[in-house]
Amino acid sequence: MRQLLPFFMMILATVYIILFLGAESEGAVMGLVAVGVLGGFAASRMGLFTTGTAGPGGSENLMNALAVAGVAAIALFFHNDHFTLLMVAKVLLYVIVCLGMNIQFGYAGIPNFSGAAFFGTGSYAAAVLMMHTPLPPVVNLLLGGGMAALIGSLLILPILRTRGHYAALITIAFSILFKTFLEVNDLLGGPQGLNVKGMSMLGWNFNDNIEIGSFEGSFYLGYVALALVLAILAFSFTRRIERSWIGLNLDAVRLDETASACFGIDIALWKIIAFTLGNFLIGVAGSLSAMMTGFIAPNNFTFSESLILVSIILLGGIGNVWGLVVGSAFVLLLPEKLQLIQEYRFLLFSGTVILILLFRPDGLIPRSLRFYFPVRSTR
Amino acid sequence: MRTAMRKIAPPEESAARRGANLTVLPLLSVRNVSKNFGGVAALNGLNITIKRGEILGLIGPNGSGKTTFFNVVSGIYAPTTGGLVLDGQDISGLSPQKVCRAGVARTFQRSRLCSSLSIFDNIAIGNHKNLNGGLWFNIFNRKKLREQFAQHFETARDLLGAFAPHLSGRMFEGVSGIPMIDRRRIEICRALISRPKLLLLDEPSAGMTRDETRRFMDDILTVRHEMGDITTIIIEHEMDVIEQITDRCAVLNYGEKICEGTFAEVAGNEMVQKAYLGA
Numbered sequence: 190m191r192q193l194l195p196f197f198m199m200i201l202a203t204v205y206i207i208l209f210l211g212a213e214s215e216g217a218v219m220g221l222v223a224v225g226v227l228g229g230f231a232a233s234r235m236g237l238f239t240t241g242t243a244g245p246g247g248s249e250n251l252m253n254a255l256a257v258a259g260v261a262a263i264a265l266f267f268h269n270d271h272f273t274l275l276m277v278a279k280v281l282l283y284v285i286v287c288l289g290m291n292i293q294f295g296y297a298g299i300p301n302f303s304g305a306a307f308f309g310t311g312s313y314a315a316a317v318l319m320m321h322t323p324l325p326p327v328v329n330l331l332l333g334g335g336m337a338a339l340i341g342s343l344l345i346l347p348i349l350r351t352r353g354h355y356a357a358l359i360t361i362a363f364s365i366l367f368k369t370f371l372e373v374n375d376l377l378g379g380p381q382g383l384n385v386k387g388m389s390m391l392g393w394n395f396n397d398n399i400e401i402g403s404f405e406g407s408f409y410l411g412y413v414a415l416a417l418v419l420a421i422l423a424f425s426f427t428r429r430i431e432r433s434w435i436g437l438n439l440d441a442v443r444l445d446e447t448a449s450a451c452f453g454i455d456i457a458l459w460k461i462i463a464f465t466l467g468n469f470l471i472g473v474a475g476s477l478s479a480m481m482t483g484f485i486a487p488n489n490f491t492f493s494e495s496l497i498l499v500s501i502i503l504l505g506g507i508g509n510v511w512g513l514v515v516g517s518a519f520v521l522l523l524p525e526k527l528q529l530i531q532e533y534r535f536l537l538f539s540g541t542v543i544l545i546l547l548f549r550p551d552g553l554i555p556r557s558l559r560f561y562f563p564v565r566s567t568r
Numbered sequence: 569m570r571t572a573m574r575k576i577a578p579p580e581e582s583a584a585r586r587g588a589n590l591t592v593l594p595l596l597s598v599r600n601v602s603k604n605f606g607g608v609a610a611l612n613g614l615n616i617t618i619k620r621g622e623i624l625g626l627i628g629p630n631g632s633g634k635t636t637f638f639n640v641v642s643g644i645y646a647p648t649t650g651g652l653v654l655d656g657q658d659i660s661g662l663s664p665q666k667v668c669r670a671g672v673a674r675t676f677q678r679s680r681l682c683s684s685l686s687i688f689d690n691i692a693i694g695n696h697k698n699l700n701g702g703l704w705f706n707i708f709n710r711k712k713l714r715e716q717f718a719q720h721f722e723t724a725r726d727l728l729g730a731f732a733p734h735l736s737g738r739m740f741e742g743v744s745g746i747p748m749i750d751r752r753r754i755e756i757c758r759a760l761i762s763r764p765k766l767l768l769l770d771e772p773s774a775g776m777t778r779d780e781t782r783r784f785m786d787d788i789l790t791v792r793h794e795m796g797d798i799t800t801i802i803i804e805h806e807m808d809v810i811e812q813i814t815d816r817c818a819v820l821n822y823g824e825k826i827c828e829g830t831f832a833e834v835a836g837n838e839m840v841q842k843a844y845l846g847a
Contacts (some may be wrong), residue, residue, distance in 0.1 A: 193816060283739075299572060327597055368706045408579070429710070430706070433706035433707065433713060435701060435707070437685075437689055437699070438693075438695055438699075438701060440684075440685055440689070441682065441685075441693045444684065444685070445680055445682060447664075447680075447682045448682075449693075450644070450668075451642055451644070451667075452674075452676055452696040452762075453668035453696045454665065454693075462703070501681055558686045558689075559685070560740055561713075562717060
């Protein structure tokens with residue numbers, strides 16, 4: 190029975206999200222939110238989050254496969270609904286971004302309040318490359334990530350010289366600097382922004398609607414699929430980092446720099462590695478996002494967007510890869526479905542973050558202890 | 569596991585062998601080391617020679633500079649003047665990382681275990697210099713990583729088994745709920761697992777009862793002997809511990825060495841008595 194639980198939880202979650210995305214009236218959405226909160230509370234009381242997400246052994250792979258199947262099911266259910274699919278793709282992209290920030294903040298302990306700026310770096314890099322070079326868009330995705338990593342490797346220099354709050358201040362400063370730079374830079378379109386060409390791969394233009402026989406699907410289906418593939422890659426990449434000596438080194442750097450130094454850990458090196466890898470993931474997500482939305486402007490990459498990203502990490506559970514999936518879905522979907530809170534969304538999120546930090550400081554799904562390989566016999 | 573470790577070499581024999589080794593080149597020579605913090609001299613012209621394979625007790629009243637000395641040796645502080653030579657290599661002013669690679673491991677006065685990590689993580693991190701940190705290796709070569717992991721896991725479990733057999737089956741539990749005594753044992757394992765040339769123990773038995781301390785010291789002696797008589801400097805306030813396990817003692821007061829010799833010599837020294845009891 191216990192083995193089947195993850196099954197039921199995943200199916201339940203999928204059905205819940207489909208209902209939520211399909212809900213028409215605000216009343217229905219509110220009702221679903223209430224159900225979700227109560228359900229989540231009950232599940233956490235019963236310890237289901239730990240059995241469901243952290244259980245070693247075969248159940249974890251099954252769990253991951255179910256999650257992917259769930260997203261696919263959601264995308265197919267709404268195959269004609271542009272707006273909903275755009276939301277799903279956005280959530281997936283935010284998951285990638287937060288995975289990157291998780292490596293930086295959750296593992297190495299580098300606060301990054303400029304997530305949106307690195308996301309924007311990837312977006313603008315992709316836009317410029319698509320406009321001026323004949324490179325295939327897939328390459329541009331990687332180059333967008335590379336650009337974010339490169340800019341990040343410059344920003345890491347002052348961060349290495351500071352600690353804690355001061356490192357955070359540097360990233361805040363960079364975040365503001367980035368937006369101002371974009372606004373005054375005519376080459377990059379200034380405040381009006383840039384148009385970005387869509388993704389295309391193997392002769393398939395992602396911006397065309399999909400017609401296979403009698404099946405008609407929104408063009409966003411392609412983006413959802415690609416974002417899902419990238420999210421899976423980013424997820425397993427982050428997981429592998431965590432469950433290796435790298436994860437151990439990063440945790441040690443975060444928890445005790447003095448002791449780490451005495452064990453021979455090169456603190457600066459590991460911080461640079463974590464920051465660069467994280468920014469790469471953020472940049473890749475930014476590139477795809479730009480191609481998907483077709484238009485980017487400085488206002489998409491403000492400091493408050495960065496704060497949203499940080500709040501996702503805090504809500505979900507610092508260092509927990511599943512937590513940030515839940516956090517991304519919550520933070521992105523709720524204001525879209527509940528138009529009446531749209532204006533108050535920052536108020537709502539900051540309130541939620543304060544409540545979480547007060548009553549559940551490790552986040553909705555706290556990070557569990559590391560195990561390297563899912564083998565019971567070594568335990 | 570415990571019994572397997574126990575049967576190697578009774579302590580008398582180890583003392584004899586240590587004696588035979590004492591004539592070789594010193595492992596660590598500390599020449600004229602001073603460390604000033606602003607106007608305060610925490611260490612003042614310190615000269616100590618630590619012979620290969622010996623256990624040196626470092627004693628002195630609170631604030632006499634013992635921990636500062638450890639911090640200077642392990643590279644956390646650079647000495648203001650003077651130099652340190654470890655096994656022929658000048659380590660004065662090197663970073664803690666380089667000192668670690670040169671073969672120095674230490675424990676801390678206050679428990680510095682990472683409370684959100686497992687017992688295994690806390691021990692394995694002490695062996696950082698032998699863990700392959702390559703990006704490709706860790707992320708894509710999971711098969712090789714698994715082999716290396718299995719190997720390190722076994723080493724860590726056996727080592728912990730020598731100190732706390734009741735913990736060796738709980739390697740993937742967190743350390744946050746573990747009693748202080750066991751935390752101390754884990755910290756020793758973390759320092760020993762890299763098989764250092766020089767082991768610095770900063771009040772390892774703080775917070776233990778007399779019996780626990782005795783057993784703990786026995787365990788330390790056994791394991792360090794089994795690892796080839798690791799040269800050890802120990803800071804300790806329990807004088808019977810110092811008396812039992814050290815070959816020699818050095819006494820610090822106000823950052824200066826006021827006396828050096830066997831425990832009996834040191835204990836009989838007038839200046840030492842003055843330093844402890846006040847003039």
